[in-house]
Amino acid sequence: MTAEARALDRAIERVVTLGGLEERAMAVTSGRLDALTKPRGSLGRLETLAIQLAGITGDPSATFGHRAIVVAAADHGVVRQRVSAYPADVTPQMVANFLVGGAAINVLAARVGATVSVVDAGVAGDVPAVATGATGAASLIRAAIRAGTDDMTEGPAMSRDEAVRSIGVGLDVAAVLEREGIELVGIGEMGIGNTTAASAIASAMTGVPPERVTGRGTGVDDATHAHKIEIVARALAQNAPDPADPIGVLAAVGGFEIGVLVGLIVGAAGARIPVILDGFITGAAALLAAALAPGVASRCIAGHRSVEPGHAVVLERLGLQPLLELDLRLGEGTGAALAMSLVDAAIAIRDGMATFESAGVAGPEATEPV
């Protein structure tokens, strides 16, 4: 057994040991919310979010001021099959853009006070040597497994060893976040071709056929969409991944950035750091993480639901309801960053409102019989 495989076993064990969410912290938060000057439950998802956050952290006073967005990036051999509207060159170009602060995730993370780190998990092409330190610019974590996966229509995207190593990178990143005192992490990804990998993972893990989980990614035309569905089906036929073996699924039809996200989710869950998922690709990673470590899903927050049809399938399987539905299809962690605003709103409500008692406001049916 490799060091990475042992680290993964320990990380899974840590999640399992935690068990379910902390009921006591949830009850305290729920009681606090019910005492505030509003009808019970009338702030809907903001209230359930505050309660979930208490359950994940075990701390009904946690404020989540220290927060990070981690964007995992890698390339995909399957782009040779012409499944994307964009050339693979865009992956390193966008990583460079993250490092100068020019991408959507830089802008949206800065708004909510989150740092951005980019993990090079296997980008094919030159990634700039240094971060620029520009406002909102991302820092770079170099951890490439190799320069892009193999074409999954011709065999597995990566070896089993590489799959475990990519997960190990994510565990390492989670350990750094934990050491740095990060209290909330949003995850995102960049990789031309990775909606194809996510579609294959979603289909393999849920049994839902490729045509129902394969969308248009960053925007392909009808013909390319039909072709993409066929490519996903061909990759699944070629590799016959077993849903009972999530590492095998990752190796067969995944991506290095997806492996990093799996490790990051498992590691953060074990550290009681709430993980805000972004779109379809992070959702596919969460499916794999939840299959590895039961209990992970309840420690994840679905930031949004994207337009990718597979995303709804994935979220349903995870048992997660998205906070936002804004027809996003960008990735990068943009939906996760937007959802951080709702975390802030939920915490502001929890901590900032008057109680019925302090404000002298009557509760339901308190002054008149009905």
Place this chain on the structure above:
Amino acid sequence: MTAEARALDRAIERVVTLGGLEERAMAVTSGRLDALTKPRGSLGRLETLAIQLAGITGDPSATFGHRAIVVAAADHGVVRQRVSAYPADVTPQMVANFLVGGAAINVLAARVGATVSVVDAGVAGDVPAVATGATGAASLIRAAIRAGTDDMTEGPAMSRDEAVRSIGVGLDVAAVLEREGIELVGIGEMGIGNTTAASAIASAMTGVPPERVTGRGTGVDDATHAHKIEIVARALAQNAPDPADPIGVLAAVGGFEIGVLVGLIVGAAGARIPVILDGFITGAAALLAAALAPGVASRCIAGHRSVEPGHAVVLERLGLQPLLELDLRLGEGTGAALAMSLVDAAIAIRDGMATFESAGVAGPEATEPV
């Protein structure tokens, strides 16, 4: 014709003179968004929001830093029919809470840098004499028509003259906002019993029967819900409001705070100030405003969709798609305040991202033929 009626005619004329949204400003914004380092349209509703805001203001560089939440409050005679889980006393108590900064809207408005003003449009009970100036506290505008409407099951809620006067209050508030340079307004309301009035307005204006537009408000039980539907039906049967006469509908089954909101929406629309609607009651006001002044709806932004079944009916009639769906049922402008975060995100994207050209990122199919 009264001074208020003449003011309303002028306000309507102003909206009509504006015509549709400014195509040129929208095209500039759309072009800007398409040049940014992301697939076209991949930020979904954030992009359409930025474009709509340009169309409303005519200014593709508007940043909406000066913003206000206006909460109109009043009481409803129909509460005698026991349609709410809360006693009418809660209306003045909550107004007092707004003035000390203890309510949800104070907390959520402060987060997005919006001031809060409360308009006493007809609260039954003592409203505190002075604002406290506490952090996040609301200012008070005293403009009560009278201390609550009449019971609409026994006759019109108010006279036609009072309806026009309540709209006039809203026009006056809009004029103040315009003079103060407010660039974005969110609207909310407080009034025990006002989901009953909103249900009656929605049914009268759309023809959808009471049972499909009447919900549980702040949270009534099954028996009270069934009773509330019957009360709405009885009020409509008693008054037979004509949907072609929105002022008549307001008088018959509306509320003073709803009238204020109608005037505020018409006035802000004429001043090219985008109006973020909150929940069902503000939606019912927007229905009336749109019936008075065609073109108003396109100048409104649906902040969220509440759990009130009538809200979906109203939004569909207005042709508006909600930004958020968070199962809110509080009112006060809370959903509008939350949506202001998305306005900020949309503007940050528009102004903060690199372009394909500046970042040296390839566009779709730019470096490889597909």
